[in-house]
Amino acid sequence: MPVEIRELQITTTITESGSAGGNTSSTAPVAATGSEDIIAKCVEQVLEILKEKTDR
Template identity: 60%
Template sequence: MPVEIREIQITAAVQDSGGGKSSGNASASPRGGNEDMIAKCVEQVLEILKEQKER
């Protein structure tokens, strides 16, 4: 039985780094990882929509 998602809720937590100092565990390119994640999500959503159209 197919599952239809009518609403999606996304929440995020933003933390201040405290005075602009970089922490030791921060990655070199924090935006690059986010952009990759967004691209993967968009790709998956488009794939789901394509599959629904084929039905």
């Protein structure tokens, strides 16, 4: 039975560095704790959806 996710919330944090270049852009990897938080929230939402479907 496929699970359909109807709502997805994405949270990001943007920080500016005071480097001399000014217009340079770099991507930093997401901290492990941030990834774990996102995964935990997704799992929680999926479990809630599955619980609602079984209650019907």
